[in-house]
Amino acid sequence: MTKHVTHPSVHANDQGDLVDAAEAFRKRFGDVPSKIIKTSEIRHTWGLSFLANYLNLPLYRDLIKTTDLSRPQIVTLFSLSECDGLQASEICLISGQPKNSISRAVIDLRKRGLITQKNHSVDKRAKHLHLTEAGSALLEQILNRFLARQSAMRAILSEDELEVFDRLLAKLLFAMPSWVDDGVEVERLDTTPRS
Structure with missing residues (x-):
């Protein structure tokens, strides 16, 4: 089920930049991703995956070719x-x-x-x-x-x-133990030698 999501207020001087960036995004990726960002209930999950894919996948693809x-x-x-x-x-x-x-x-x-x-x-x-x-x-x-x-x-x-981004990212990462055990295999990090 999709519902409209209201976004936090944007400072007036950032509003123009955000509108320009949103339009450039829509032109590059089309209407569907723009709609998902604005209205999807899973916009955060999808958005993080979308960002990570475009950030890392082309880089890894190129590094695999150039470094073997x-x-x-x-x-x-x-x-x-x-x-x-x-x-x-x-x-x-x-x-x-x-x-x-x-x-x-x-x-x-x-x-x-x-x-x-x-x-x-x-x-x-x-x-x-x-x-x-x-x-x-x-x-x-x-x-x-x-x-x-x-x-x-x-x-x-x-x-x-x-600064806010770093703080929020750290907060999300450090909260992972509260939700990550959802069927994904997770091992305990233990560097102490066994006797």
Whole structure:
């Protein structure tokens, strides 16, 4: 069932920009997406998916061609750049990628010399992953592409709006434990060694 949704008030000086942006959006993507944004009961779910698809999919498609890396491989490199020494299961959790995809990515990245794997000093079953110099250098090029794409996406927002956006995004992300267990396999992030 579709119902009309009223949007929060927009400052007068932003009204013209918003109208212009909405018209440019309608011309690029057509009337249906514009209607969904304005009236659909699932506009937030749809809007986040739509934004993420246009933000990431063309970038990943191009990176797969230019770097000969798969998306799970790129995700693995990025995860290790943010937190060195992760295990494959932890990369699955923080990326939402399936275990088999990350396992294959780890094997391929090791073969290419982009990551190394070391046993934990206490728990020999735990395999900790680390970027190599070559992996770090390649990831830097990849991250520059993501930063450029992110900057283009955020360019419409003022500094004040970016602060609000960051706060709201963090709030949505941190609230995930309250709704994410809806049939999706979720593993507990636990880096403590087993005895």
